[in-house]
Amino acid sequence: MAQWKHMSQMLQCLPSDTVNNLYPSNSFPIEVRHFLAEWIERQIWDNFVLEKVEQESQAQALLDQTISMLQLIAQQNTNVLDQMKLMHISRNMAMFHQQPLQFAVMVRDILAKERVLLDTPIQMHSSPQFQQYPNRESSFNNMQDVDHLVLKVLEVQDIRQAMHELQEELNWERQNYEGLQGPIQQNGLDPTQSEIQKLQNHIQQLEYNVKAMATKRFQLLNGCVDCLDQCQTRLISKLKEWRWDQYKATIGQPFDDNLNLLQTWCEQLLGVNGKLRQELVLIGEPIPELKESLGTLLQVLIQSSLVVDKQPPQVIKTQSKFSTTVQYLLGEKVAPGKPVVLKAQIINELQARNQISVPGDNVAELINNTAILEHNTPSKSTCATFRNMSIKKIKRADRKGSESVTEEKFALLFSTEITITGCDTPYRIQMISLPVVVIVHGSQDKNALATIIWDCAFSKPDRVPFMVPERVPWKMMYNTLNSKFTDEVRTKHDLDQYNQHFLAQKIFNKPDFADDFSNILVSWAQFNKEVLLGRPFTFWQWFEGVMELTKKHLSTYWSEGLIFGFIGKQHLHLILKERPNGTFLLRFSDSEIGGITIAYVSACENGGQKIQNIQPFTKRDLEIRSLGDRIRDINHITYLYPEFPKHEVFKKFYTEPQASPGGGYIPVSLLTKVGTDDNSDTSPAPTPLAESPQSAVGFSVSDDMDLDIETILETLHQED
Template sequence: MSQLIQRLSDETINNLYPPTAFPIEVRHFLADWIETQRWDDFVLDQVEQEGQARALLDQIISMLQSIAQQNVNVVVKMKLMQISRTMTVFQQQTLQFAVMVRDILRKERVLLNTHTQIPNPPQFQQYESRESSFPNMQDVDHLVLKVLEVQDIRQKMHQLQEELNWERQNYEGLQGGTHTLMHTLFTSSLSLYIVRCEQLLGVNGKLRQELMLIVEPIPDLQERLRQLLQVLIQSSLVVDKQPPQVIKTQSKFSTTVRYLLGEKIAPGKPVVLKAQIINELQARNLGSVPGDNVGELINNTAILEHNTSSKSTCATFRNMSIKKIKRADRKGSESVTEEKFALLFSAEITITGCDTPYRIQMISLPVVVIVHGSQDNNALATIMWDCAFSEPDRVPFVVPERVPWRMMYSTLNSKFIAEVQTQHNLDHYNQHFLAQKIFDKPDFADDFSNMMVSWAQFNKEVLPGRPFTFWQWFEGVMELTKKHLKIYWSEGLIFGFIGKQHLHLILKDRPNGTFLLRFSDSEIGGITIAYVSATESKKSRISSPSPREILRSVALVTASGTSIT
């Protein structure tokens, strides 16, 4: 570290060690300890690392105070005590502090590697004829920090794009009722990305020009800038309008792809994008040689067109359809509706100011391909699980096999209110009943929140004594409510999700004629009316006729007079 400091300019040192956040005194006095810690392990969105980050911050503050007390130099003592007090502000942002230290150490390594490739000034000042062949050390430091800044911005942009994809994926799978709002947010976010991409392209171009002015080339920096440029150009292709996530063969659909650097495309030959369908294995190996063609797409090409009024550059694929699909060998009990595919969009593009064309590509969200309408229900379950529980920046298309019940319930509630188009959420009684049903624990009275529910429990294993899965039953309830009972559910007239034991507790001691509407346990898409009636001995009894019998013979009337038969 000391060797590096001697070679850096004052400006570079201040940029590297921010005086108000991580002063150079901290790096100097705690050098050995800092270099033995595992800073590279910290990631900003890994909240479980906050405890470890807090421990490191507390140690730094404690060691600074200890060194200050032992130091005989009053000026140094006061300075270190002031720094230790200042650093306590990070106690509410411990993870951000750890990531900051991680980035500083990474920049140190880059600067150190750069300086080892360039002779020290005293060594080449002896050769006046060669002085002009070496760059000014301050310029090199400044250039290195700029490259690192570009890297940081690109990484943050990539992370934001992954988070946006994840949010949009959740929206398309669950939040159908907020289409206009989410579309507005997505469009405004893309506008921000367009500006950032153009800024990054400009910075990259300026840095490459600065490197060209340096007589002695710096291969590492040139290669890093080339890689950053390639990643930027390739990452600027995004799927603006996703294809349907459940696609039936021979059915027509459309999708739109946008290029964020559209105004920087070199004029001349139009850019033609091609779409092809790929399986999960191919999605994981996009950089390798393409494998077998797993499907045939109709109308799979589109021209990238620039709209000057909206400043958008898009290619819209209209009337696409999947003519045929080739499925992979299935493992064990895996069904065809669990197999995920994706659309791969690719093109060759040339950017103004760049000598060579670039191959760009982007994949859509996962899709399930079906051949018959009867497969739609199970395919939707696959997509719903993927939308709700996949992580940003995952390996395509990995999802957890088990999730906490609290996440499962939140997903079911979101899906229910979006599908039925109601503001009446499932309540805690409904939540408990659904948990009892999916876990097959009708007598369990404790909290289910942290219990893990598996994909098999959701839509592979049939419910005990029933010929259908939990999801098939729940989806049937949504269809019934959406088509026939929306008003009653929204007005709170249907209890719906309730077990028989709870039902008897509620109706117990109620007057004759009191009734309660609950969704049928035994039939998909059925409703049961439990009511209190008098027996021959004039005692009350609770009856639950079959759902089909009730729906065919009894009219349900709301307070407003609306009825359903």
């Protein structure tokens, strides 16, 4: 009743065409939904599928209850017009007695469409912008198409049954006619007598009817195969769309990973294919073109139903465990007996393009690379889970020019042989994962992730693996950065136009450029191959460091708009130059990876003003003392730009003083102190660091690194 309560309020805002399409007057008028609302919503309709004939009795019971309740409400209603209307509706609904499942599926779809409408802002329904919800609406339309196809198959079966009965009657009448031929010839009777003539005419009519029904049956079969082809083409398209959305989730785009609807769709199409192949056999004469079409459709469906449900990590470190899950959407139709074992192997770009598995040409040694396809009854899913896979070693291709190991893409290929109930032969099926980059050391992680981000953001859906453009417009790059940033930080607060402009200035090294960067092309080299001017790091390494810092320590500050973020020094001076002393803003460091700094207005000795930038706080600094407490410590800053008192804005981020420790100890605390120009000359000179023994070979070893000889050699090879 709760759903109808909200739906009835929405109806007055919907176009009349939408309402009429939702509640068709000839089958399920709106009065049925209104008078039986509470009862309808208490029943379970979602499980009904036209193909499942075992549900007919349940559907018939619901139909009978619906008609009975309408008649009862009509009798109790004091309004004569309502009485007549409800009785008329109840009589019309009796048409579903021959096909009660069609009634149950119709109610299922109506309730589902109501939920879609209720989840959609009202103003969207009457505008073209409603198209931004195509997947949800088209899913119901596609399922309805399959339901209509099932009805067509039922019609073919009905015609076949009717033909069988007609043929039996024709055989009987022919036998009767032959039985009369003897006496007519022996007694010299006139064969044109009325009874004999009637029998001849009846036989001719039966023969004509059988032939006409055979023609109609063939036409319907042709139509069903064409319709099945169309439905399956849409299904394959939806599966590709699901995989594409899964890939785009890498850069933070929304993704609904539910496969239930697609699984139901696969199962229905498999059932329809089986029934049509059965009808072809029952015709008794070969129709090779239809048989071939159905065989091809069956093979494509069986092979397309393998889905990588949970992708492996897209950056995989050798000698490290990882997991992945493969789901088979036709799992309930797998023939019982021998278990289905899936095998996983690593393939390179060339093998991915050829879509082949070469057993004797493995590019990697993969540990724990087999898993059994198992059915989960509660979830109705059939999956193979690889829990402890590991790449022992990898064989790389010859690199071109300055290409590094973190730019080489691989994929996991999953394959098996499967037998479907009702099919004579086993089928070889396979599916590849999203692209992965294999690394041997944690220091390669950021560069490998850059390869994946670029590939995900700028590749085309039907590309040749793993082709991706070398240059893209800045507006595409910015949208990717913004999507990835908001997803990682888990915020709805986007990067603004000032952030966007500064990021463009930085990646193009044009600090004085004030025009629009949108259509200027940015290259892969500018993104993560060439270091920024005057810096020892690339654009992506710098941006990723900011993103990581914000994600771990500054998420709430950012979400509440307290961090200005990415801003150039020219813009910084422009907006702060006329502000009172002590006005400050928070910006990400331009010169250090993963740092945030405080820029503030301070007084000069001559009475003027200057902009000061406090040494950036890094992840390690903020682990020791939070940003809020550091802001409280610094007396030089008083107002957050443009004019918010800092103690009002940041108060909730302040840490309460700890209670005095016991045992007679004197309490201690940490405070942030900002140096001044007065003591700069007296500051001790920095002590030089001892040279690392590893500096001669270009890398250093930190406490958390665990290197073996192979790893060191590959790291050296990469740097060479």
